[in-house]
Amino acid sequence: MTFSSLNLSIHGSRLLRHIQQLGKIGRDPGGQLTRLAASDNDKCGRDALIAWIKEAGLEAAVDRIGNIFGIWRAPSQEHQAPVLIGSHIDTVINAGVYDGCYGVLAGLEVIRTLREAGFTPSRPIAVAAFTNEEGVRYAPDMMGSLVYAGGLQATEALASVGTDGSVLGEELARIGYAGTEEPGFMKPHAYVELHIEQGPVLESMDIPIGAVENLQGISWQRVTIEGVANHAGTTPMPMRKDAGHAAARVITFLRDRAIHSQTPAVATVGCIRFEPDAINVIPSRATFTVDLRNPDEQSLQAEEAALDEYLTELANAEGVTITTERMARFEPVIFDAAIVGLVEAAARQRGLTSKRMTSGAGHDAQMMARICPAAIIFVPSIDGISHNPNEHTPEPDLVAGANVLLDVIADLAR
Amino acid sequence: MTFSSLNLSIHGSRLLRHIQQLGKIGRDPGGQLTRLAASDNDKCGRDALIAWIKEAGLEAAVDRIGNIFGIWRAPSQEHQAPVLIGSHIDTVINAGVYDGCYGVLAGLEVIRTLREAGFTPSRPIAVAAFTNEEGVRYAPDMMGSLVYAGGLQATEALASVGTDGSVLGEELARIGYAGTEEPGFMKPHAYVELHIEQGPVLESMDIPIGAVENLQGISWQRVTIEGVANHAGTTPMPMRKDAGHAAARVITFLRDRAIHSQTPAVATVGCIRFEPDAINVIPSRATFTVDLRNPDEQSLQAEEAALDEYLTELANAEGVTITTERMARFEPVIFDAAIVGLVEAAARQRGLTSKRMTSGAGHDAQMMARICPAAIIFVPSIDGISHNPNEHTPEPDLVAGANVLLDVIADLAR
Known part of the structure; x- marks a missing residue:
């Protein structure tokens, strides 16, 4: 210098x-x-x-x-x-x-x-x-x-x-x-x-x-969870396939993982939609965005892989179908x-x-x-x-x- | 008979x-x-x-x-x-x-x-x-x-x-x-x-x-969580007041509580909105509905009280403001x-x-x-x-x- x-x-x-x-x-x-x-x-x-x-x-x-x-x-x-x-x-x-x-x-x-x-x-x-x-x-x-x-x-x-x-x-x-x-x-x-x-x-x-x-590298994805719409009053909890609840699990997973990360990872869910969007109907579909950022490409890939793995486990555990769509991806x-x-x-x-x-x-x-x-x-x-x-x-x-x-x-x- | x-x-x-x-x-x-x-x-x-x-x-x-x-x-x-x-x-x-x-x-x-x-x-x-x-x-x-x-x-x-x-x-x-x-x-x-x-x-x-x-008795509420909108890339995780994440915590709390309840309680979040609703902005506001049902009035009141208590804890822990609005209430x-x-x-x-x-x-x-x-x-x-x-x-x-x-x-x- x-x-x-x-x-x-x-x-x-x-x-x-x-x-x-x-x-x-x-x-x-x-x-x-x-x-x-x-x-x-x-x-x-x-x-x-x-x-x-x-x-x-x-x-x-x-x-x-x-x-x-x-x-x-x-x-x-x-x-x-x-x-x-x-x-x-x-x-x-x-x-x-x-x-x-x-x-x-x-x-x-x-x-x-x-x-x-x-x-x-x-x-x-x-x-x-x-x-x-x-x-x-x-x-x-x-x-x-x-x-x-x-x-x-x-x-x-x-x-x-x-x-x-x-x-x-x-x-x-x-x-x-x-x-x-x-x-x-x-x-x-x-x-x-x-x-x-x-x-x-x-x-x-x-x-x-x-x-x-x-x-930071940026990874933007849209996640869609498909469950089954059912009556909020008549469907016992164990019989539900609640897409909205599954979406909430993903949001808390991303937050918990980012906040405990050893890298300066950030994760944000900024947009969300439930369908049919009625107070007394269990959501059949939840769509939300995931914004992951990390200054290190390998760490960013690790965050993406961890999300993928979690979505697979969640789909099995909750009986829902989960698909992801890539919206943007930039390397650090x-x-x-x-x-x-x-x-x-x-x-x-x-x-x-x-x-x-x-x-x-x-x-x-x-x-x-x-x-x-x-x-x-x-x-x-x-x-x-x-x-x-x-x-x-x-x-x-x-x-x-x-x-x-x-x-x-x-x-x-x- | x-x-x-x-x-x-x-x-x-x-x-x-x-x-x-x-x-x-x-x-x-x-x-x-x-x-x-x-x-x-x-x-x-x-x-x-x-x-x-x-x-x-x-x-x-x-x-x-x-x-x-x-x-x-x-x-x-x-x-x-x-x-x-x-x-x-x-x-x-x-x-x-x-x-x-x-x-x-x-x-x-x-x-x-x-x-x-x-x-x-x-x-x-x-x-x-x-x-x-x-x-x-x-x-x-x-x-x-x-x-x-x-x-x-x-x-x-x-x-x-x-x-x-x-x-x-x-x-x-x-x-x-x-x-x-x-x-x-x-x-x-x-x-x-x-x-x-x-x-x-x-x-x-x-x-x-x-x-x-x-x-079942029915308790319908609208919950509004106010956090702070900030840039999804530039705001470190510990500095966030993420209304969307707080909403997700409430949804998982309600589900976990209802599914483990000894009464036939059901809990549903059917509607949700994030503001400003942008992929790269931390939600400043989350609004969602809560539908609680229980055939026993005292149990229903206990579910409502547990939610209230959780919202108070969450507001303190996450630095967000939470308000609830009664939409409907019918006794069993x-x-x-x-x-x-x-x-x-x-x-x-x-x-x-x-x-x-x-x-x-x-x-x-x-x-x-x-x-x-x-x-x-x-x-x-x-x-x-x-x-x-x-x-x-x-x-x-x-x-x-x-x-x-x-x-x-x-x-x-x-």
Whole structure:
């Protein structure tokens, strides 16, 4: 580790002002913030970002999938791989102001600070805002970075039909963000993303900086249990084949197993349905989702296998039929150890405590990790709240995170 | 017990034909049977019943709540309390042909058989079809018998607004069944109801006759658990307040307790909802119904108290808030021991095995038990299936049940 500090800091009030300004764009008359990908509101947010990129003296570029770039490079560096800072500015419905936006605007602020301080980077430094990270309007989520990293053809992504029946490519053209650059046109030297944690760990431990070393693998399944509907009053307990009760057993099994796991496994059942859904009828069918996550692929496979085994035992014991359907499966992502080390060193140099941690949520960084060394820096989220207007990170933490990003980027571009 | 057989039997094929004929009335083009109370389809079923009552030479009467009576009495018996046989001919949506209809048509067949055989009853014998037993269109269920027994004012019942916005009184007038008799106009000497079990007990034990000595008390509650919605990936297991998991604990608690109970307790969770109902969000709220039943009031109270205590413990252990709302509560009904004994004796005399049992479902007999000695006779339901087109009772069992009813009625009216 060769990290050394610049004795330079970002312009905190300017960053906070930009976050608040972007957070005012795309609110409905009731005050709710919603900038779905390629919508009119997204256009307004993008226009503000482009204006700030130009105001910072950077070169603006847009690729075919609508990813926006602000590039700082000398004419001699045109073919050099840039250090890329990125995240997204699209939002969920009724969003907070930090998710994604903080990372993009802090990236812009870092480049501006370095430029204003007369720093001479050895390679280009750029900031990216990737299209449709949230995946609310078009599937899949993290689409812009996935296409940029070559994991999905731009043509296929542009043909995506939204929840409102719109076609992404047409919507990007309509709002003026169907760019001409080919996705992947700048292969990064390294990628760093600064993001709110969206979880409670840093706040609860009173640690301002998370050095994100990996990102959980995700296993999503839909489980369907078929029992027999019968009268709730006339069917003795031993004669029941109660699909709802069997579903409850699975939920408690998953909880007990995850809470006693030696790995940082998490398990969640977020959706459930009983049929026929009548107070006095034993459920004939229960359908529910299982979300398993683990930063280690072998451990995740072990959790999946344990669930399978339990379902087989349960089906025999309860006389029900159980089927599972795979909804999504992503392997864990391991971030670049050198960049993670730089994050820790930068925090230490600034007198900030840090913690190596796992990202429980998906981020553009996981796509970029396919094509270059990448890592994420986390700052605390109060109460872990996210995707919600109450999403909040204290201002000192926002500034501290951006300063750590500054140091890491300066080191990567030295 | 002074029971002695008449050496008389009902006309089996006539009863079966009437059941099949009534079961053809009120089917939609797809073949589904639905005769909701006071609907056009109900009118067609009622018209057929009235025609059969008259064909049998009985006096037809209709009271203000639309209950239909077929009365056999000598002029000298006009002011005597009748032996009443009853049930209902309204159905659930997509019903089978036996529930309710079997009891009414068997009652009619019993009276017809006694009359044709020259039997001379010491008091009137009547058959009743009570309005809106199923309670699908208008609440509460068992309405006609409840009003007849004085548990609900006719005026109030007639003002009931249906699920389709209709008013019961207006609908009864429209279909021509707003009668003139005051509900309760004939106070019965005794009431007997013949019904399919709607449960699996008799079939599984290969016993043709159930002598129903009591009817379970019912406790219906809605339980709401409030936790905290958080990201399924970023929230470590020990930091969760998962309302869905807490709900699953309650379901397994109820099942384990009921299955190990020394009383014939049953417990069912038939409806459940999670909020926000997203695969990757820990449920902030779980709402579910609890249906507890027990033939003994003190035992039912003990089950309710055990649930309350468990909910208090769970709320503390899981950091969630739990509230309960009473939806319905009925105390158990004890039927008349003498009539139950008559049922057993009649079965024995016919060489049929019988079993004293508890009714898990509600029946008009529970209302009539408020005003006269009452009991129910059960016949087997194949697989316990009911409220379903697959509802089935073998023909020999239907005939055997009606013959037991015949003997019991003859004894009560001797």
